[in-house]
Structure formats: C-alpha cells, structure tokens
Amino acid sequence: xxxxxxxEAALRLARDRAPSLGAGRLICVDGPAGSGKTxxxxxxxxxxxxxxVVNTDELLDGWGGLPTLPPRLAALIEPLSRGADSSxxxxxxHAGRYADRVEVPCSPLLVLEGVGAGTxxxxxxxxxxxxxxxxxxxxxxxxxxxDGAGVEPYLAAWVADExxxxxxxxxxxxxxxxx
Numbered sequence: 001x002x003x004x005x006x007x008e009a010a011l012r013l014a015r016d017r018a019p020s021l022g023a024g025r026l027i028c029v030d031g032p033a034g035s036g037k038t039x040x041x042x043x044x045x046x047x048x049x050x051x052x053v054v055n056t057d058e059l060l061d062g063w064g065g066l067p068t069l070p071p072r073l074a075a076l077i078e079p080l081s082r083g084a085d086s087s088x089x090x091x092x093x094h095a096g097r098y099a100d101r102v103e104v105p106c107s108p109l110l111v112l113e114g115v116g117a118g119t120x121x122x123x124x125x126x127x128x129x130x131x132x133x134x135x136x137x138x139x140x141x142x143x144x145x146x147d148g149a150g151v152e153p154y155l156a157a158w159v160a161d162e163x164x165x166x167x168x169x170x171x172x173x174x175x176x177x178x179x
Contacts, residue, residue, distance in 0.1 A: 006179040007043030013128050020127040022083045027111045030118035030171050031132035032162050034139030041113035052107045056114030058090045063154045066161045070119040077125050115162050118171040131175035
C-alpha cells in the first residue's frame with residue numbers, strides 16, 4: 001500500500017467533504033512559526049490546479065498583529081462565501097506598514113496558511129483544519145534561517161502571542177489532521 005503524503009491526505013479529506021466556502025472548499029493550515037505550514041500549503045496547491053493560497057503573514061499588522069488577525073481573516077472569507085471575489089491589504093514587513101491590495105478570486109479551493117489560519121471565526125466556512133508542528137528548537141532555527149537574524153529580537157514575544165492565541169482558540173484540538 002502506497003504512503004499518502006500529508007498534502008494528499010489534506011486534499012483528499014477536503015474533497016470527501018461538502019463545499020463549505022460557497023461552492024468552494026477552505027483548507028486552513030495552522031501551527032506555530034517555522035513548523036512547515038507554507039511547505040504543506042504549497043504541496044496541497046500543487047495537487048489542486050486552480051487552488052489559491054493566502055498566507056496569514058500578509059494580513060498581520062506586524063509582530064504584534066496576531067490578536068487582530070481573526071477579524072481580518074473573516075473579512076477576507078465572507079465575500080468568498082457568497083461567491084464574490086475578495087481582497088486584503090498586504091502588510092509590508094520591511095516598511096512596517098500596509099502596502100498594496102491583493103485580490104483573491106473565488107476558486108474551487110482556498111488554502112489559508114499561517115499562524116492564526118485556524119481561528120474559530122472561520123469554522124463555519126472551513127472544510128479542513130490541519131495542525132502542523134515540529135520541535136521548538138527546529139522551528140525557531142527555521143524562522144531565523146528563513147527570515148534572517150533581524151527577527152530574533154521579536155521571537156520571544158511572538159512565541160508568547162502564538163501560544164496564547166492557540167490556547168484561546170483551541171486550534172490544535174480542533175484540527176482534523178495533525179502533521
């Protein structure tokens with residue numbers, strides 16, 4: 001029997017369920033920073049032509065933006081649930097401010113990935129929630145390798161924020177699939 005990749009497992013689970021985002025499906029990929037969410041989301045999208053991927057990092061209001069993310073995500077998702085295209089303001093991490101508007105078309109599959117993607121506010125629209133985890137030392141090393149040493153002064157506060165967020169949201173426990 002062939003082994004199924006986590007991307008395949010998430011996509012199969014979503015396809016086995018009824019559409020939940022209007023006529024489309026929503027896979028939310030959540031977990032702490034550096035756990036591999038972006039890689040998993042890219043793998044799902046590669047298996048599903050026409051899928052749209054949105055990274056929550058682009059909707060965060062900087063390093064302290066996690067508490068305000070859920071309503072931003074709900075505002076993004078609501079038009080899609082009615083069959084209308086949507087958009088969001090993209091945060092420019094280097095400039096420290098919102099930059100441009102990103103259009104998000106309706107599609108058969110939206111993959112929302114990043115810390116906070118599994119917020120309870122999206123539960124009515126969510127088809128599948130995937131929780132991605134990795135050992136803390138490995139995750140934090142990945143973050144610094146990916147984003148550069150300039151992020152190190154922000155990591156302790158970020159980890160505290162995401163820990164508080166996940167506890168309040170019950171994200172890990174709500175997940176349909178753990179990777």
